[in-house]
Amino acid sequence: MKNPKDRSVHRMVAPAVLLISLMGILPCGTGQIDLSTAAQQESRVPAVKAPEIVTTESKEEIPDWLARWELARVLSYVKKYDESVMEYKKLIREKPSLVEAKIEMANVMYWQGKMSDALKELEAIPVRAMTDKTRVLMADLYVHQKKYDLAESLYRSYLDKNRDDLKVRLKLAETLSWSRKYDDSLAEYEKILSVKPSDAQVRRKYAFVLIWAGRHSDAARELRSTLK
Amino acid sequence: MKKQFLFLFLLVVAVLTTAAYHIINENWVLFRKAESHFARKEYSEAIPLYQNALKEGSDKPEIITHLAQAHLASGNVAEGRRLYEKLMTEQPDNLAAFFALADAFSISGQFVEAVRLYREILKRDTHNRIARIRLARVLVWSGHFHEAIEEYKKVLGESV
Numbered sequence: 001m002k003n004p005k006d007r008s009v010h011r012m013v014a015p016a017v018l019l020i021s022l023m024g025i026l027p028c029g030t031g032q033i034d035l036s037t038a039a040q041q042e043s044r045v046p047a048v049k050a051p052e053i054v055t056t057e058s059k060e061e062i063p064d065w066l067a068r069w070e071l072a073r074v075l076s077y078v079k080k081y082d083e084s085v086m087e088y089k090k091l092i093r094e095k096p097s098l099v100e101a102k103i104e105m106a107n108v109m110y111w112q113g114k115m116s117d118a119l120k121e122l123e124a125i126p127v128r129a130m131t132d133k134t135r136v137l138m139a140d141l142y143v144h145q146k147k148y149d150l151a152e153s154l155y156r157s158y159l160d161k162n163r164d165d166l167k168v169r170l171k172l173a174e175t176l177s178w179s180r181k182y183d184d185s186l187a188e189y190e191k192i193l194s195v196k197p198s199d200a201q202v203r204r205k206y207a208f209v210l211i212w213a214g215r216h217s218d219a220a221r222e223l224r225s226t227l228k
Numbered sequence: 229m230k231k232q233f234l235f236l237f238l239l240v241v242a243v244l245t246t247a248a249y250h251i252i253n254e255n256w257v258l259f260r261k262a263e264s265h266f267a268r269k270e271y272s273e274a275i276p277l278y279q280n281a282l283k284e285g286s287d288k289p290e291i292i293t294h295l296a297q298a299h300l301a302s303g304n305v306a307e308g309r310r311l312y313e314k315l316m317t318e319q320p321d322n323l324a325a326f327f328a329l330a331d332a333f334s335i336s337g338q339f340v341e342a343v344r345l346y347r348e349i350l351k352r353d354t355h356n357r358i359a360r361i362r363l364a365r366v367l368v369w370s371g372h373f374h375e376a377i378e379e380y381k382k383v384l385g386e387s388v
Contacts, residue, residue, distance in 0.1 A: 062358060064384060067361055067383050070364070070368070071377065071380035074376050075377060078373045080377075
């Protein structure tokens, strides 16, 4: 316990010390440091963060797996698909939770023409982790394997969110026609033609489905209209 | 009475010392003020203070580096580049300056210049992994895929 005299001395001295500290006399402010020792000081305290224009990645911030991922991508750009897949496989072995890398690898396999391998990779990915684009890729792979019902379901789930994507709607229309769901297919073609009435290629495909559905006179009318 | 005198004495010492410090070490004070603005990303406030610190005679590389960075971050690419090039000429071993300018070039899409500087860094430090990865990235962005592949493979220790 301090005596009252000591406390009064503290009351007197404390504001002075505080004031002096604030003015930069005691070494609690940066103003105390001489310019010649600035570099030494800065090596002890965290350096001032560089502005965004100067990237400050340290060695840890570009790990090998990230460099390998970038390499796998670039290899696919130059169509070195075998090497690309090999790098993707090494990457996935190291980082098995990288769903995006698995999807990219499936894409590369698709470009390679290895449809079954691509599909196998995609089937191992949880549906909720898939992007819309991936669902379309998976549907394309199902079409290739003539699994039209599975493809239809994926195209429809994509189109629920992307109603205006006519390319995918055309894929759905074709898939429905191949699974002999002609009425459903024609309905999809009609949706496309209502937006692009002058697309002769789509109208001809529409006409063929009309033929398969036994509506020959309608098909003739549609085909004739593409020749005008 | 003694206590009051002591308080007054300390106060006078504080004022005089601070005033003397500001007069004697003006460039240091300017530098610290500039650093505070720089840390808060207030580059337009930091730039004149750094410039004054330089005028006052200090040519510390830290000041030139931060002034150059402040110029780049506030869009004065030409001035940032001039300062970095000055620094690189005066201190050819200062890789940080090479990095900063190379990064600035790659961000502003001047890929040829960026590639040249990353290669310069690699000439001085063959095993600089970060420089090699950044070089590979810039090569990708500029469409030089085959060269990029070579650099990535070197980073990963794969045969080219």
